Amino acid sequence: MSSITESLKKKIVIIGAGPGGYEAALHARGLGAEVTLVERQGTGGAAVLTDVVPSKTLIASADTIHRFHEVQDLGVHLVGGPQDGTEIEGLAANLQTINARLLRLAATQSRDIRRGLEKEGVQVVDGTGSIADPNTVHVKAEDGMEYDLTADAILVAVGAHPRTLPSAQPDGERILTWTQVYNMEEIPEHLVVVGSGVTGAEFASAYNGLGAKVTLVSSRDQVLPGEDSDAADVLENVFERRGLTVVSRSRAEAVERTDDGVVVTLSGGRKIAASHGLLAVGSIPNTEGLGLEEVGVKLEDSGHIAVDRVSRTSVPSIYAAGDCTGVLPLASVAAMQGRIAMAHVLGDAVKPLRTAVVASNIFTSPEIASVGISEQAIKDGSFSADVIKLDLATNARAKMMKVEDGFVKLFARKGPGTIVGGVVVGPRASELIFAISVAVSKGLTVDDFSETFTVYPSLSGSISEAARRLHHLQS
Numbered sequence: 001m002s003s004i005t006e007s008l009k010k011k012i013v014i015i016g017a018g019p020g021g022y023e024a025a026l027h028a029r030g031l032g033a034e035v036t037l038v039e040r041q042g043t044g045g046a047a048v049l050t051d052v053v054p055s056k057t058l059i060a061s062a063d064t065i066h067r068f069h070e071v072q073d074l075g076v077h078l079v080g081g082p083q084d085g086t087e088i089e090g091l092a093a094n095l096q097t098i099n100a101r102l103l104r105l106a107a108t109q110s111r112d113i114r115r116g117l118e119k120e121g122v123q124v125v126d127g128t129g130s131i132a133d134p135n136t137v138h139v140k141a142e143d144g145m146e147y148d149l150t151a152d153a154i155l156v157a158v159g160a161h162p163r164t165l166p167s168a169q170p171d172g173e174r175i176l177t178w179t180q181v182y183n184m185e186e187i188p189e190h191l192v193v194v195g196s197g198v199t200g201a202e203f204a205s206a207y208n209g210l211g212a213k214v215t216l217v218s219s220r221d222q223v224l225p226g227e228d229s230d231a232a233d234v235l236e237n238v239f240e241r242r243g244l245t246v247v248s249r250s251r252a253e254a255v256e257r258t259d260d261g262v263v264v265t266l267s268g269g270r271k272i273a274a275s276h277g278l279l280a281v282g283s284i285p286n287t288e289g290l291g292l293e294e295v296g297v298k299l300e301d302s303g304h305i306a307v308d309r310v311s312r313t314s315v316p317s318i319y320a321a322g323d324c325t326g327v328l329p330l331a332s333v334a335a336m337q338g339r340i341a342m343a344h345v346l347g348d349a350v351k352p353l354r355t356a357v358v359a360s361n362i363f364t365s366p367e368i369a370s371v372g373i374s375e376q377a378i379k380d381g382s383f384s385a386d387v388i389k390l391d392l393a394t395n396a397r398a399k400m401m402k403v404e405d406g407f408v409k410l411f412a413r414k415g416p417g418t419i420v421g422g423v424v425v426g427p428r429a430s431e432l433i434f435a436i437s438v439a440v441s442k443g444l445t446v447d448d449f450s451e452t453f454t455v456y457p458s459l460s461g462s463i464s465e466a467a468r469r470l471h472h473l474q475s
């Protein structure tokens with residue numbers, strides 16, 4: 001590690017206080033630097049205020065209802081149900097209560113982050129930053145003041161915002177982006193979600209759970225393009241069983257307001273009338289007008305900042321992290337890029353980013369978690385590995401819990417049996433993936449897994465069972 005006195009000489013200015021910016025700020029302070037963080041919206045960034053935190057809180061409520069419907073024959077029922085001779089139709093969601101709770105939670109989280117930053121000595125500035133020169137950030141503060149901050153190094157961590165279509169302009173009431181859905185006061189009667197990537201699939205699953213009629217417009221053959229195809233298959237089957245309609249191989253050409261809702265026009269002319277439309281058609285990096293290109297920072301055609309694995313841009317004193325780089329738009333990756341950037345600037349030990357070991361989770365019901373290489377990479381010959389897939393329906397604990405959808409899939413390199421990837425589909429897949437993530441990150445083998453005790457009965461038992469099957473396949 002560099003000496004603290006050497007780091008103390010360094011001034012860092014960070015633009016954007018999402019996971020990329022605030023994690024970097026804390027790391028830089030830990031290494032002794034003087035840190036100023038400029039943020040225009042609120043600490044925690046879009047991740048905390050509009051994206052990760054509110055959506056996962058909404059999903060927690062939706063999951064409760066999904067689960068309730070699935071456990072009906074476990075011998076438990078609401079008091080006052082048909083067994084007691086009165087009418088109980090099921091669980092109902094109160095969207096106003098759910099939204100109030102999730103917005104409160106996001107605001108509290110944002111405040112906690114700010115408090116944590118200030119406690120560590122980070123100077124947080126409420127305002128908009130731009131690059132004046134490679135060592136100067138110009139600030140337009142919320143209080144109207146304008147001034148320059150000089151820095152030895154600048155970190156740009158400005159995130160991204162929802163993409164819209166010229167013929168589908170959000171009005172915040174009926175035509176919405178994911179940042180506006182929390183204004184809805186009642187469960188939408190019929191929600192058309194345009195775009196079946198991770199964002200679209202998560203919201204479609206959530207509002208379906210909360211009781212809305214949902215139609216998901218998917219431009220591809222299968223939902224979740226680019227993700228594990230078996231996982232997408234499970235999700236489509238679950239969607240169908242729960243009455244969620246997927247319209248595949250269709251692009252939305254327009255979303256327009258009508259007197260009492262919206263009409264979505266698909267390529268080919270088909271029209272879907274609905275009460276609300278949600279645009280989940282990707283994001284655009286917040287890099288315009290920041291002064292980046294003027295000082296020589298190279299942008300990709302998409303507007304993302306080009307960075308290397310230690311978060312360097314084409315200008316030596318300017319680093320970038322998170323969604324504005326387009327490396328992998330995940331909060332965990334943004335945070336890691338931010339920390340790596342600061343370690344690099346401040347002379348701490350640096351381990352370049354390894355995207356091949358990033359674990360991620362799609363918070364649909366069931367959840368879909370994955371890490372490492374994909375099965376597609378094995379199928380197209382770019383990787384030589386054995387694959388095993390075990391359906392959760394064969395797992396004793398899953399049967400007890402009445403978990404019928406999902407699987408565990410493991411990929412192990414032929415020969416040494418090193419675990420190089422895996423997919424888990426099921427309840428709390430986001431937690432179950434951790435073991436596979438450790439294996440991929442640390443180069444563990446199928447034998448390491450087979451020799452490790454798991455609890456009986458447990459869902460994780462399927463992971464060690466998959467490893468044993470791979471051992472037999474390879475011996």
Ligand SMILES: Cc1cc2nc3c(=O)[nH]c(=O)nc-3n(C[C@H](O)[C@H](O)[C@H](O)COP(=O)(O)OP(=O)(O)OC[C@H]3O[C@@H](n4cnc5c(N)ncnc54)[C@H](O)[C@@H]3O)c2cc1C
Binds near residue numbers: 051055
């Ligand atoms: C609906 C949704 C759900 C998601 N769920 C997950 C999830 O469950 N798990 C996960 O890992 N990822 C999730 N993501 C992705 C995750 O939100 C992003 O990867 C993460 O927010 C990136 O962090 P960041 O620091 O790059 O940017 P952000 O969180 O976007 O923060 C950037 C900040 O910079 C500020 N800013 C921009 N320009 C300026 C300027 N000029 N001056 C001052 N401040 C500025 C913005 O106000 C913002 O606060 C989700 C994304 C979406 C859309």
Ligand SMILES: NC(=O)c1ccc[n+]([C@@H]2O[C@H](COP(=O)([O-])OP(=O)(O)OC[C@H]3O[C@@H](n4cnc5c(N)ncnc54)[C@H](O)[C@@H]3O)[C@@H](O)[C@H]2O)c1
Binds near residue numbers: 194253280362
């Ligand atoms: N749980 C999580 O970690 C989480 C949740 C949400 C987002 N994210 C991150 O954000 C990234 C982006 O995901 P996303 O879903 O927001 O964007 P995306 O770009 O991955 O998906 C958008 C989809 O909309 C489709 N589309 C575009 N225009 C369309 C049209 N006119 N009609 C129909 N479909 C159209 C695209 O083909 C694409 O499949 C993810 O890869 C993930 O890294 C993560």
